Amino acid sequence: MEDTGRTHDERRAGRWTSVLIMFTLVAGVLSFVWSARSYWLLPLASAQGASIDELFDIILVLTAIAFVAVHLFIGIALWRFPARQGAKAAHWHEHLGAELTWTVVPAIGIIILGIAGEVVWAKVYSAPPANAEQVDVVGRQFEWQFRYPGPDGRFGRSAPRFVTSGNPFGMDPSDPENKQNVVTINDLHLVVNRPVLLHITSIDVIHSLSLPNFRMKQDAVPGRVVDIWFTPNKEGAYQIVCAQLCGVGHYTMRGNITVQSQSAFDQWLQSQIK
Ligand SMILES: [Cu+2]
Structure with a gap:
């Protein structure tokens, strides 16, 4: 043939x-x-x-x-x-049941996963607890800076007009409260079992604060402050990376996280005040 x-x-x-x-x-x-x-x-x-x-x-x-x-x-x-030889493929809907099954079952699965994802998202991006430790975070080429309120828990005044390369948080030098604030580079200290609220921004390009051990990742966007919060629950040393390719020094945007007890944290904070 x-x-x-x-x-x-x-x-x-x-x-x-x-x-x-x-x-x-x-x-x-x-x-x-x-x-x-x-x-x-x-x-x-x-x-x-x-x-x-x-x-x-x-x-x-x-x-x-x-x-x-x-x-x-x-x-x-x-x-x-x-x-x-001589056999043709069938194209009619003979097995409607089978067709329905492989369409409807995955569709239901995807909808359920979508809802489950929304539930987790709502939990993670919910309102922070009132007792959360607050830290300002700024990404810049090529480092992370962190700003802690002093022992009284208050941030000094800050404004965009004070922002310089040496003062990325724009802290007002005339406010005495700012003398009590602590600024660190690539060094984030957290209290174990206490929620922490990070106010994240950038002063140049888009960076991304990635905290893999805490399953948190948030873009740092110039001109915007985005809040995230979570509760570290294991003491130890962890790493921060920048998850957004932000320039030639991107790979150097590594930082350290220390999760410690409240008393160790208080001691550390005190030692940082000039
Ligand atoms: Cu970066």
């Missing part, structure tokens, strides 16, 4: 595609196993992070199941039902 050569080619193409699909499946699973061993989430150190990690795990499991199932289905179908 005239068709035989073409059918043969199509069958071979189908089988090779099946092999490629299976290769993608195996490579995908192996790269997951490898990265899960080498580059996983850093140890969790905030109260809010638990629900973020939970949602992350649920999404990971669901998408992993879908990834494996879809690749297996396509791979097996391509291998098992190749082009046959």
Whole structure:
């Protein structure tokens, strides 16, 4: 028959595609196993992070199941039902039930995940507790600066007209309250189990304050102050990175976080007042 050569080619193409699909499946699973061993989430150190990690795990499991199932289905179908002499593919909606299932089930799953994401988002971006420690944060090329209120818990006056490269917070030099404020570079101190409210901005380009152990990340945008809050719940030393490519020195925007007891924090703050 005239068709035989073409059918043969199509069958071979189908089988090779099946092999490629299976290769993608195996490579995908192996790269997951490898990265899960080498580059996983850093140890969790905030109260809010638990629900973020939970949602992350649920999404990971669901998408992993879908990834494996879809690749297996396509791979097996391509291998098992190749082009046959004289047989034509069917295009009518014979299996309405099956079609509905693979449309409606994932759609419901996506809606549920969307709602779960909104719930976690609302929890993370909610109003901060009244007892939160407050810290001003400014990103600049190429460092993070932090400003703490003095022992009386008050920030001095600040205004954009006082902003210079040596005074990125624009602290009014005539306000004595500012003498009690503490400014640090790449050094953030937090109190364990006490919520912290960060007021984040930038004085040049867009940076992004990334606190991976606390599962927090917020862009620092010039001209805007964005608040985030969380509760560190494990004492220790952690790192800050800038998650927004902000110039040639971007990689140097690393900082340290120290989560410590209230008394150790008070002592440290006192030692920083000039
Ligand atoms: Cu940056």
